[in-house]
Amino acid sequence: MTTQVGNTLFIGAEKPQQCDDCGEIAELRPYGKNGACICFDCAMKDPDETTRNFVAKMLVPIPVAKEARDD
Numbered sequence: 539m540t541t542q543v544g545n546t547l548f549i550g551a552e553k554p555q556q557c558d559d560c561g562e563i564a565e566l567r568p569y570g571k572n573g574a575c576i577c578f579d580c581a582m583k584d585p586d587e588t589t590r591n592f593v594a595k596m597l598v599p600i601p602v603a604k605e606a607r608d609d
């Protein structure tokens with residue numbers, strides 16, 4: 539199971555579900571087009587897009603201490 543503790547994301551195994559792209563039952567990740575949950579085989583159809591979507595999911599705002607801001 540994937541969980542978030544504070545600003546740290548722990549990626550773990552997920553329960554198999556139906557892939558939004560091919561319909562197979564497999565472990566999915568939300569790295570498909572427009573956040574679609576896709577299986578590994580579908581993720582590897584376009585590794586560049588999958589990588590972009592993965593990175594976009596990982597880019598979360600990081601809180602900045604008020605003392606560190608310029609405003």
Ligand SMILES: [Zn+2]
Nearest residue numbers: 557560577580
């Ligand atoms: Zn698939």
